[in-house]
Amino acid sequence: xSESNQTDLSRxxxxxxxxxVAATVTIAPGVLLYGAAEARNLDQPASSDVRWGMLIDTNxxxxxxxxxxxACQTEQGWGGENSNEKLSAPEQKVQWIRKVDLKxxxxxxxxxxxxxxxxxxxxxxxxVCPTTASMRRDDGIVLVDRHLCIGCRFCMMACPYKxxxxxxxxxxxxxxxxxxxxxxxxxxxxxVHKLDAGEGVTACSVACTKGAIVVGDINDENSDIAQQLKRxxxxxxxxxxxxxxxxxxxxx
Amino acid sequence: MKPVRKLLGLLSAALLLITLVPSAIAEVGPxxxxxxxxxQCVAETSDMRRNHMDYLKKHxxxxxxxxxxxxxxxxxxCLECHVPAKGEETTAExxxxxKNCHVYVGVKLDCFECHATQPEPLDDKSAQGHPxxxxxxxxxGRIHQPYSALVMNSPATQQREAK
Numbered sequence: 001x002s003e004s005n006q007t008d009l010s011r012x013x014x015x016x017x018x019x020x021v022a023a024t025v026t027i028a029p030g031v032l033l034y035g036a037a038e039a040r041n042l043d044q045p046a047s048s049d050v051r052w053g054m055l056i057d058t059n060x061x062x063x064x065x066x067x068x069x070x071a072c073q074t075e076q077g078w079g080g081e082n083s084n085e086k087l088s089a090p091e092q093k094v095q096w097i098r099k100v101d102l103k104x105x106x107x108x109x110x111x112x113x114x115x116x117x118x119x120x121x122x123x124x125x126x127x128v129c130p131t132t133a134s135m136r137r138d139d140g141i142v143l144v145d146r147h148l149c150i151g152c153r154f155c156m157m158a159c160p161y162k163x164x165x166x167x168x169x170x171x172x173x174x175x176x177x178x179x180x181x182x183x184x185x186x187x188x189x190x191x192v193h194k195l196d197a198g199e200g201v202t203a204c205s206v207a208c209t210k211g212a213i214v215v216g217d218i219n220d221e222n223s224d225i226a227q228q229l230k231r232x233x234x235x236x237x238x239x240x241x242x243x244x245x246x247x248x249x250x251x252x
Numbered sequence: 253m254k255p256v257r258k259l260l261g262l263l264s265a266a267l268l269l270i271t272l273v274p275s276a277i278a279e280v281g282p283x284x285x286x287x288x289x290x291x292q293c294v295a296e297t298s299d300m301r302r303n304h305m306d307y308l309k310k311h312x313x314x315x316x317x318x319x320x321x322x323x324x325x326x327x328x329x330c331l332e333c334h335v336p337a338k339g340e341e342t343t344a345e346x347x348x349x350x351k352n353c354h355v356y357v358g359v360k361l362d363c364f365e366c367h368a369t370q371p372e373p374l375d376d377k378s379a380q381g382h383p384x385x386x387x388x389x390x391x392x393g394r395i396h397q398p399y400s401a402l403v404m405n406s407p408a409t410q411q412r413e414a415k
Binding site for chain 2: 040042043045046135137138139145147170171172173174175176177179180181182184196
């Protein structure tokens with residue numbers, strides 16, 4: 001396997017690359033046409049020129065709405081009604097994405113937001129994995145290589161976001177694009193099968209009727225997500241850990 | 253006259269073997285169900301019999317860890333031809349392509365503890381037949397190449413031709 005080039009999102013590089021790829025066409029005064037991001041050829045490996053990320057606008061996210069969670073379940077096939085997973089204890093059930101309600105106890109202000117794998121640049125789960133099963137792809141997507149996962153669950157302990165789950169039950173009838181099995185750890189894949197197919201969206205971002213979830217290449221200056229990240233103040237959860245997450249939040 | 257008799261004896265024994273052996277082999281070997289679709293596998297059958305495990309392993313590393321999503325040696329694509337999709341007609345034998353042979357040679361197979369055992373039914377009629385293109389790929393205008401083209405253009409073939 002070739003040496004992985006880690007995506008480095010230092011500001012200097014970010015700005016440099018942005019300038020290099022900014023291909024814009026002026027149609028009329030004040031109207032710019034941005035060239036669509038070139039989709040990756042499927043026989044080429046993922047490149048560190050791309051960093052997939054997600055921006056969640058908590059101002060648009062409604063408490064009580066679970067559309068993103070159920071869309072994820074349907075897409076990836078976890079937590080199904082007929083699955084053996086229902087035999088697991090409630091605190092041990094698989095949960096790739098969950099909704100969290102926050103309340104400021106002083107002011108009473110409430111917020112709702114989804115939390116899933118934050119696809120960190122310096123991912124603690126990757127650091128602690130004894131078998132290199134927990135890995136980060138060159139385009140920033142953090143995945144579990146379940147061919148190598150021995151189910152030790154170190155990564156679950158290391159993750160500050162509690163984003164990973166362990167499969168406790170023997171499964172069947174998995175989705176062809178998403179193999180899952182007993183004894184391995186799993187988490188949000190940022191719908192890598194969709195991104196690789198050039199769809200540029202995730203199941204949750206499509207399902208969110210409020211448009212609170214935006215997915216895209218944050219290294220591509222012309223992408224919707226990069227534009228929004230530039231325009232608005234966004235934050236990382238537990239930014240103090242310095243993990244440089246691929247998932248950013250607005251309004252928290 | 254002894255050597256002649258010996259020779260005759262040997263000849264008749266050989267004749268007996270020639271007539272008996274093929275039928276014996278046919279009964280002993282594993283039952284291999286015919287593929288649901290397609291006439292030619294992604295490589296020569298003899299090559300696939302000997303090397304499929306290496307091809308699959310190489311593909312799994314590249315696909316998962318590097319995001320190389322070629323279809324030639326994808327396990328998902330194997331199922332598209334060798335296993336009927338959900339809701340399609342099945343027989344007792346269909347879908348046992350991998351299992352029958354592995355049971356025969358005594359090799360434990362655990363791909364399917366995690367991987368789907370059946371392809372999803374096609375919802376896009378325009379993509380029917382083999383090879384399969386996902387709706388997303390159709391939309392992108394990147395229809396899956398026929399296998400002949402894939403094999404012709406594969407790096408392995410190109411290397412072979414360069415030699």
